[in-house]
Every structure is written in structure tokens, then in C-alpha cells.
Amino acid sequence: MSIIKKIEAAQVAKLKGDKKIPAFKSGDTVKVHVKIKDGDKFRIQVFEGVVIARDGGEGNNASFTVRRESYGVGVERKFPLYSPAIEKIEKVRTGKVRRAKLFFLRGLSGKKARIVEDLSANAAEKKDNK
Amino acid sequence: MKRSGLITTKIGMTRLYDDGGVAHPVTVLSVGDCTVIGNRTQEKNGYVANILGMREAKAKHVAKPQAVAAEKAGVKPYRKVVEFRVSDDCVIPAGTALSASHFVAGQFVDVQATSKGKGFQGAMKRHNFGGKEASHGVLKAHRSIGGTGMREWPGRVLKGKKMAGQMGNETVTVQNLKVFGTDEAENLIFVEGAVPGANGTFVLVVDAVKKEQKDLPVPTKAAAAAVESGTEQVTEATETETVAE
Numbered sequence: 001m002s003i004i005k006k007i008e009a010a011q012v013a014k015l016k017g018d019k020k021i022p023a024f025k026s027g028d029t030v031k032v033h034v035k036i037k038d039g040d041k042f043r044i045q046v047f048e049g050v051v052i053a054r055d056g057g058e059g060n061n062a063s064f065t066v067r068r069e070s071y072g073v074g075v076e077r078k079f080p081l082y083s084p085a086i087e088k089i090e091k092v093r094t095g096k097v098r099r100a101k102l103f104f105l106r107g108l109s110g111k112k113a114r115i116v117e118d119l120s121a122n123a124a125e126k127k128d129n130k
Numbered sequence: 131m132k133r134s135g136l137i138t139t140k141i142g143m144t145r146l147y148d149d150g151g152v153a154h155p156v157t158v159l160s161v162g163d164c165t166v167i168g169n170r171t172q173e174k175n176g177y178v179a180n181i182l183g184m185r186e187a188k189a190k191h192v193a194k195p196q197a198v199a200a201e202k203a204g205v206k207p208y209r210k211v212v213e214f215r216v217s218d219d220c221v222i223p224a225g226t227a228l229s230a231s232h233f234v235a236g237q238f239v240d241v242q243a244t245s246k247g248k249g250f251q252g253a254m255k256r257h258n259f260g261g262k263e264a265s266h267g268v269l270k271a272h273r274s275i276g277g278t279g280m281r282e283w284p285g286r287v288l289k290g291k292k293m294a295g296q297m298g299n300e301t302v303t304v305q306n307l308k309v310f311g312t313d314e315a316e317n318l319i320f321v322e323g324a325v326p327g328a329n330g331t332f333v334l335v336v337d338a339v340k341k342e343q344k345d346l347p348v349p350t351k352a353a354a355a356a357v358e359s360g361t362e363q364v365t366e367a368t369e370t371e372t373v374a375e
Contacts (some may be wrong), residue, residue, distance in 0.1 A: 084151035
């Protein structure tokens with residue numbers, strides 16, 4: 001293994017710790033609990049939206065982009081998947097989409113920007129959990 | 131106080147998170163087998179310096195003068211040999227293996243390496259010239275440099291005029307890079323920001339000359355350990371070499 005890969009693997013293991021990161025993909029709706037520094041204290045802010053892209057592969061550089069509409073304005077945030085600033089990622093809903101990058105959502109709003117829920121996937125997941 | 135530098139090789143770049151959760155772009159430098167192979171002294175040479183070697187060389191890759199010099203000094207021949215001028219209190223005895231612990235997290239360093247060669251390049255790429263317009267009557271000269279001088283006086287192009295030519299493959303020094311941390315087990319230094327040159331290039335790392343710095347290990351952390359254990363280390367190293375042969 002190259003030295004860089006070794007460093008990155010160690011870094012991912014360290015950052016991940018016992019944090020559980022759910023499997024999610026483009027089209028899914030997630031809640032990202034972000035640690036925000038407020039003076040000396042940290043507080044948690046939840047950013048909920050649709051995952052429109054996953055980038056950077058599997059390792060240290062993996063990231064994902066979440067889009068939501070807030071007061072009629074589209075807001076996108078890109079997070080490193082293993083960022084220490086992320087307290088927790090929750091998967092809320094599985095979306096049924098045909099492509100990996102949902103950048104077309106940027107041109108749509110309201111009813112047009114809806115994503116069909118993948119009920120079969122949800123049912124399968126619930127079964128797994130039981 | 132002027133400490134010795136280190137010879138390292140550039141491994142590549144990655145991103146590391148600090149305790150606050152902020153990602154930093156870092157360049158990984160490997161200290162490898164960087165070793166002190168000799169000294170220059172005031173009495174004999176008129177100046178004080180440590181001679182460092184890195185990357186052990188096979189006999190066939192070493193020229194005879196260097197091979198003889200290494201044998202006389204009782205050290206192995208190395209591919210890369212560099213002198214670092216130091217102050218009297220920073221002389222490190224020959225045979226000392228240097229490690230990444232020579233530098234400490236948070237300090238600043240200057241790095242020097244040979245940049246990536248770009249070949250013969252035009253003035254637009256090499257010196258950020260503007261070139262000429264895309265239209266308005268410009269003919270086949272869109273990337274040309276334009277005028278190079280004045281009128282009848284001085285009647286010549288001034289020396290040092292920026293023109294097309296070889297770009298890159300030159301020695302570049304980058305000052306004041308912060309040391310993010312060190313990995314003593316793997317003998318690596320993590321330096322924040324970019325370092326000139328391709329991966330695998332030899333990179334010289336010295337304490338930043340334009341920053342005042344405190345609490346650095348003098349002359350080096352490894353040297354202090356070597357002094358305690360005496361010269362055993364050196365003889366051991368030479369023994370293993372003969373066994374290998």
C-alpha cells in the first residue's frame with residue numbers, strides 16, 4: 001500500500017471511530033447534524049435535504065452534496081463524509097432516481113423538484129432492521 | 131542558532147483534519163534514511179556545516195571520488211549528498227541517523243526542490259503575459275509578446291526582458307510553510323500547502339529563515355539519543371552492511 005493510502009486509511013479509521021454512517025446515495029433525503037462553534041461552545045444544527053451528489057470515492061476524500069430549498073431559495077452544502085464537524089447523518093427517505101448526479105434539480109423548484117420515494121427499498125430496509 | 135536541515139523526498143499530497151475538525155491540505159515528505167555523513171569545520175574548511183546523505187546507493191551508481199570519501203569517513207555511499215551550513219552548537223556527529231522528530235508541529239520551514247519541467251513555453255504561460263486580441267485585425271499573433279523595447283534610443287532590447295523559454299525544472303524555494311505534524315514511526319513530515327516538484331523529488335527542508343522560532347530540538351532529537359547510546363549505532367550499521375554483501 002502506498003504511504004498516502006496508508007495515511008488516509010488511518011485517518012478514516014480515526015475519524016470514523018464508532019460513528020455509524022448509513023449507506024445513502026443520490027436522491028435520498030438525509031438529516032446532517034453539523035457541529036457549529038458558537039463562542040466557546042458547540043451546538044448542533046440540522047441540515048435536511050436531498051443528496052444530489054456523492055464525490056471523492058470511498059476514502060478520506062469522500063464527500064456529498066445536500067440540497068434543500070429554504071424560504072424559496074435553493075441552498076446547497078457540500079460535506080466531507082468523514083468530517084469531524086458532522087455529528088451524525090440520518091437517512092430519512094430513499095429516493096428513486098436514475099442518475100448519480102442530480103444537478104438538474106437546480107433548475108427546478110416546487111412540485112417539479114419532487115423525487116419519487118423508493119418504497120421497495122424502504123420495505124427491504126425495514127425488514128433488515130427487524 | 132542555525133540548525134541543520136533535512137533531505138527528504140516528496141511522497142504526495144493529502145488532506146488531514148486538526149483537532150478542531152478543520153481540513154488542511156498537506157504535503158507528505160519522507161525523511162527516509164537521511165543520515166549525517168560528515169562535517170565541515172572552521173579549522174579545516176573555513177566554515178561549519180553538516181554533510182547529509184539520503185537514499186543509500188549501490189556501488190555502481192557512485193563515482194569513485196565519492197565512494198572513496200564515504201569509505202574513509204566510514205559511512206555508506208548515498209545518492210543525494212547535501213551540505214547544510216550550521217552554527218557551532220548545531221553540529222551533528224557523522225553517522226547519526228536523522229528523523230522526522232527534527233521538526234516539531236507548528237513550526238515554520240522553508241522547502242527547496244526542483245520544480246516540474248514544463249519545457250519551452252511562450253510568454254503567456256511563462257510570465258502571465260496578456261497576448262493579443264482574438265480579432266480586430268490581429269493576424270497569427272494571438273499569443274505573441276508584442277513590443278520588446280523603445281525607439282532609436284536605446285535601439286536594443288534590454289537584458290532580462292521576459293520572453294518565451296524554458297519553464298520549470300529549476301530550483302524553487304517556498305518559504306514559511308507550517309509543519310502540520312510528524313509521523314515518527316514512518317519517518318514522515320506533514321507540511322501544510324504545496325511543495326515544488328513531482329512526487330519522488332528530493333526536497334530540502336530547513337527552519338524558516340524569516341520567522342523567529344523557539345523550542346526546537348538542538349542540534350536534533352535523534353542526536354541526543356545517539357550521544358547517550360555512544361557510537362554503537364554506527365558500528366552496528368556498518369556490520370549489517372558487510373553481512374548483506
